[in-house]
Amino acid sequence: MMVSDGIELFLRLYPAYLLVEFVLRPGFCGADRFRNSWRSRSLILHAVAAGGLTFLFAALWDIVFMLQNPASLPAMLPQLRNALLYAFVLVAASHFAIDGALARWTAGRREKTSRGGDPGLLPEDDSLRTLFAGGAAHLGVLFIVLVLLSPQAPIPYPFAGPVELIRIWVAAISFLLVLQPGGMLVGGVIRSWRDDADAFQEGSLDKAGRLIGYVERVLVVTFILVNQYTAIGFFIAAKGLFRINDPKRSEYIIVGTLVSFAIAVLIGAAAAYLIYQGGIEQCIEYLSELLQIS
Structure with a gap:
């Protein structure tokens, strides 16, 4: 093989x-x-x-x-x-x-x-x-x-050949990673803020926040893969328009948003490098040389 x-x-x-x-x-x-x-x-x-x-x-x-x-x-x-x-x-x-x-x-x-x-x-x-x-x-x-x-x-x-299919799988995996695994990472990081935010003890609000996180991470990865970085800036600016009076809840939302965006940007940037900037070919070449040496 x-x-x-x-x-x-x-x-x-x-x-x-x-x-x-x-x-x-x-x-x-x-x-x-x-x-x-x-x-x-x-x-x-x-x-x-x-x-x-x-x-x-x-x-x-x-x-x-x-x-x-x-x-x-x-x-x-x-x-x-x-x-x-x-x-x-x-x-x-x-x-x-x-x-x-x-x-x-x-x-x-x-x-x-x-x-x-x-x-x-x-x-x-x-x-x-x-x-x-x-x-x-x-x-x-x-x-x-x-x-x-x-x-x-x-x-x-x-x-298609293996390289083209690898590009498809990389894109698919990037979207899967930013959904539930990414959500679990966000939840672990902001746990202390969530415990203090009394309003988020309600199940409906917690589910709404989880859904918003899914949507924003998928959108960020999509914008990166289609090379629309300006849209990410507008998206962040639009989220910044929200105003929350409770300081604890505002900290919860701000930290959660930043962590969510950071995860999406890192995964999206890695996927874009592999798909568009020759990362896949470099990995194949490196592994081929490594296997020949061994």
Whole structure:
């Protein structure tokens, strides 16, 4: 497998993790995991969904090729079998083990600190810790899947080469990252201000603020990718027109806005560099030289 093929495959697997971990999981799943740990039905369903979606993304181009050429099914079966074994089974088992272990650790930490309240809720000061720990562990599993799938036959790309597809995956991943993972980062940074802002204890206002954060981060990344930096300035100026009388709430909104914009700008700038400024080609060249040396 060429280096560009390996990068495209990894970037194809990573959105599956982001979707199943942050987009497709209902809110009650987290509470059920922390209450019931390994016996959680939602944890099992989450692990199966993670394996199934990863398999779908791993075999995406093979499936498209078979739909276009039904006679190729017998020849494609070995690749589908490997994708099913490595992508589905390994990812499902690892999701169950990693998320179950994190749930037990968090529940035990909550019990030791005697915080009270609903034992199914994730402690705020542990949210970022579990986010990064779980993300790093799942990322390692995806690298293992990449290595196991790499000796297969050439990938039947349907409409473009690997470099063009890498650009598409980079753009898609940048939008996924600024949504829920970006929102969790913002929530962790502004936690102390949020605890002091009494008005934001109301669920409706909290949900509205979360939705506004999603929209503003998506817009900022979009403006960067279409090279409309002036629009970002107008967007920031428009948000600055809001006036809030309560100092605590104003600090909460200002800090949250700045952190949200910073996350979106950093991710958008990194994506723009990779897509438009030769970053992808440089990564491919560097990894090719590194593999030749090793």
